[in-house]
Amino acid sequence: MARRNDRPDRVHHRPTGLGVALLALAGLALIFWWVTEVEVHLAIATAVLVAVVIDGVIAHRTIAPIRFDLRSPDEIPAGRESTWTALVEGWTRPITLRPLLSGPPVDLIVDHGRLGSLPWPPLRRGVVPFAAVDARANGPLGLVATGRRHHVVLPLPVHVTPEPVAADVRWPKPRAVAFGGAEGAPIGDDMFRSVRPYQFGDERRRVHWKATAHHGELMVRESDGLGVVRVRMIVDLGPPGPAGELVAGHAVWAAAAMLDRGWSVELVTLDASHEVPRLRTLGRAFGASPILEDPPLIPLPTLSAPVRSAKDARLRLACTANGSPMAGSGWQGATCRVTRDGIEWS
Incomplete structure (x- = not known):
């Protein structure tokens, strides 16, 4: 569950297409009044300006008190639309929510009660610690649009995990290298x-x-x-790009298949779990988009640790960085390497 609005931007305004047309009409009316001194032209200009101001004030009061909570899943498949929940409070007229920092913007209208299910655009593999959302509304006359950008911090980061992709694998017949009498020991x-x-x-x-x-x-x-059949899986995603994401999908699928066989699986990955995205600038509604900080150029550690379930493997690979991990020596058991060339055993 997300905390309430954290660091919301101030309310911004802009005239709609109809508002721009009426403001142009008001300008012409003022010019005619200046030239002809006919009072009706001044009355027209004054009426238009008053209507625009009133419409803008009502739109401002619609957006300014808006508060909402976001509730997100703890895990989301990469590249797929997910379902979040937004609880909207303080609204008096229909508003539109627009999730940012994801795929193409999708406008979601809140026009009755509290918005429930929120279809969130697809996200890339990684860890998502916060969300940025624009709340927008028009005045009752449709002359002025107002917007406010909200930065919502998630108490628990959402893991965007790779989608399992089956690979062509010739499974070996590894020998058990240890025994486990403890409950839950893998079958061998x-x-x-x-x-x-x-x-x-x-x-x-x-x-x-x-x-x-x-x-x-x-x-x-x-x-x-x-x-116990022990397998060490070394995941080498290589350079960033679609091919690396395909490798992550193969690794997720292979790890789940090994665990289903009762094998003990140890994943060796380039760990980026501490390099979560950070916001550089929030931007503003109707203006600049949010900008994330560039990740620091520092060597990432190699993490070699067992996974107990398919979900453990997915969460580990959500935090796996592109590049080649450095696997240590002295391993007793089978080893497989997952790369862009496929799955190789040794």
Whole structure:
């Protein structure tokens, strides 16, 4: 849930097309009055100017007290329209909300009650800590338009996650490299520990025939819990662009498929979780658009950490920067690298 308006810009005004036409008419009437001194021309100009002023005052009073809360999902698929909720308070006449810092502006009209579902334009992969929204309204005569820009800070940043994209993968058959007796351990192979003499009730499939021949009696295998198949996935998005976003989609899909197989997955990514967007200038309604600060040119760290679910993988990859992470050595288990060339195993 978003906090209420944070740092709203002041109310701005501009005449509508009809208002411009009437103001031009008022100007002509003043010129005729100046030349002819016919009082009717002055009356026409005065009536038009009074109408424009009254219309502007009513429009101002419509926008100035507006307050609204934004409620957003905690996760949004990149490139897709999402559904937010706006609770509008203080409005007396129909107003229009226009979300900014996203795709093409979409005008949403509030003309009865409180606006509920708000179709938010598609966003790019990353973390969204705030929203910028223009609230606009016209006067009752349609002569003056007023607008106010609102900067709404979200208490919890929204993660815009990559959309899973299936890839052509030849799945290997990795061997379990450890055992996990703890609850929730990934499913793998039974880890061989030793052999012992056969006891009544032992399963036939546990008979160890080589040990039986060596000892001269029936011997069976003993195991230590469930084996864990461990996979390290190195995600290399390369330079920024559509190809890098496709790599992120392949990585999300592959991580979910591995977790469904019961494998333990460790993601190695170039971490940009601390480099959230920051607002340089808010701009103003009917004027300049909001401008974000340029990200700092500093080396980003490589993050190597396990993911427990498909959602964990999506949130990690939402914060993954373009570039190549530096994977460490000494890994015990299978390794796959997700790049623009596909998914490669080693």
